[in-house]
Amino acid sequence: MQYTFIALVENKPGVLNRVASLFRRRNFNIESLAVGRTEKPEVSRMTMVVDCPNGDMDAHKIEANLYKLVNVIDVQDVSRQPSVTRDLALIKVKAAPERRAEVNSLASIFRARIVDVATDSVIVEVTGTEEKIEGMVELLRPLGIMEMVRTGQIAMTRGANAGIRRMPGMEDNGYEYDLEAAEMLP
Amino acid sequence: MKKTGAEIMWECLVREGVEVVFGYPGGANMPIYDAMLNYPIHHVLVRHEQGGAHMADGYARASGKVGVAMGTSGPGATNLVTGIATAMMDSSPVVFITGQVAAHLIGGDAFQEIDVTGITLPITKHNYLVTRADEIAEVVREAFYIARSGRPGPVLIDICKNAQIEQTEFIYPEEVKLLGYQPPARAPQHDLEKAVRLIEKAKRPVILCGHGVIVSGAEEALLHFATKTQTPVASTLLGLGAFPASHPLALGMMGMHGEAHTNLAIQNSDLILAFGMRFDDRVTGNLKTYAPKAKKIHVEIDPSEVHKNVHVDLPLVGDLKNVVSDLVPMVDEYDHDEWLNEINGWKSEADERSIMNWPEDGKLYVAHLVHDLWKATGGGAIITTDVGQHQMWTAQYYALEKPNRWITSGGSGTMGFGLPSAIGAWFANKDQEIWAIAGDGGFQMTAAELTTAVQEGANVKVAIMNNNFLGMVRQWQEFFFEKRYSAVNMVSPDFVKLADAHGVPARRITTREEVDEAIQWARQTPGPVVLEFRVEKEDAVYPMVPAGASLDQMMRRPVRQ
Ligand SMILES: Cc1ncc(C[n+]2csc(CCOP(=O)(O)OP(=O)(O)O)c2C)c(N)n1
């Protein structure tokens, strides 16, 4: 199961390394990681898509360990919150002049743009969700994809929605401890 | 006023209340050593940086204050690494300061340049690479704060040589401002109420007392809680001393070499109250069969420990002292007589097997020796240990009444820890009697620090339990590898002569009759003393839960007729 986390971190040298090292050390697999500036110069924002084979249990572990890093300010799990997620891909496709129209029409279906044209290739720029980009890639594949690069996912919750903050002890931490079983103690 | 970076560093250490640092000089920290001469901090010149790291760690554990160890760049720093990892695994507050090549040389493989912040990233709570003098004051201030607050741990500061030399305005930051660092303080009220409901229901509760109880100073709160609810208290290796061993509710140590009745109590409990412990594999045994009937409440300051190894029913995340103190007035008084009687039944059965009840057979057993030492010192000495069989026997038989007197490498099991940590502990408490209990193997890993003890006049007594074996490994080979002894047979130097060469008074003891007199002699002889005990070579530590076995599947000491 894939989870998407947003982490706000201090904009200092080495912080990306600390985060990446944590995932390696705790044996988690990062699917994608995008880092960039935010509206505050002292804060950077990371969007991480991580494989969580044990579901919420793993998500808890990831959040708790991220918080152990002194430079990590906030962590939210936005996997199941209403949010906008985007990935950007640049795809260089084989396209001799007589096939450009075909690429063009595929691109327009996906609201992608052709951003470079060479004698026998074009670069298509496409933005969207994972699925949309996967879809585009599948359709372009028969034409011959020569090169592809993707930014990795970035995410933002919609409106006043926030992600889940799972730290035990925090109010509204999304944890409900089921004490029903406790009633059954002898 | 302008100061050099090195001066600013010492200025900040003085303001943190540092009295002593353990270190070793070299090219990349020479400006620090030069500036040191002008500051009222005692420097202990160690014989190997690892020794210095363990000394700072021992100092921290005995005093509750932050210890400081230093080394130069490259090999100086890498020699510290084992000590850093040891402090990390046992949440010990130590600030490590290493010299680094000048900032403009970084990345060029300059002489003695090693990526120390890279190497220590996973074994420090936090670390810093300082490239400019004007960063030093803030970084040192933060480092001490991070090391001692929350769940304590080691923090490393790697200071480039140019930053030590450059001059800058010294501005001492009055406050530490860390955007992303707020150790949790108290558990929320609604979670405490849930805990009370679980405690109410319990008929067979057990408290698991971990190192966190000592670190947070929660011993009083624990005592109140345990007595009010009549809940027996089992300890982890590092939790020993937090709850008085002589208390009727004390169960002693749990886990791989824990007492049988203690492990049975855990396996049969219906409520586990885990206080500042982390369900290490050495205390849980097989997780699938661990305390199967118990609800579990986990009081812990580090959220990443919650659900890490054992899924708990209720985490109470906060400073243990606060959480337990908050709980005490909320819970009712209980008496769990039936449960306590049942445990006592297991206990008397275990006592019959105890080596303490063996008749004299002319051999020296470490368990007996530790007991004799306990009697001779009134149970009041600071005890440090190395790692191995002697460590487990000391944990089992030196019954501790008070905290901060038991200094042993738990999480990392670092051989060579015993002697240097004792020297460090002596600097924390010079009036206290201090014994380092070491094996013949581990002692040799850091034996060079005997000279450090002599140079400093450190009043530490070293008891070498010489079984001529890497005993703990030998025991595993005996039990699990059909007694095929591989690389455990140790030729050692003549320890008495070795001590003598260091100018340390020493004696060799081969029979039980000599023990008391030798211990008294050591206690009355000022300064470091070495006692070498020639102990039974192939004795084994019991009970033993084999790695991966269920906690109640203990190998027990054979009953002697
Ligand atoms: C640095 C290090 N290397 C190896 C080990 C593995 N180890 C654990 S106990 C032990 C034997 C220790 O022998 P000794 O110091 O003589 O103590 P004894 O068990 O005989 O009491 C060894 C080798 C370790 N814990 N630490």
Ligand SMILES: [Mg+2]
């Ligand atoms: Mg030995």
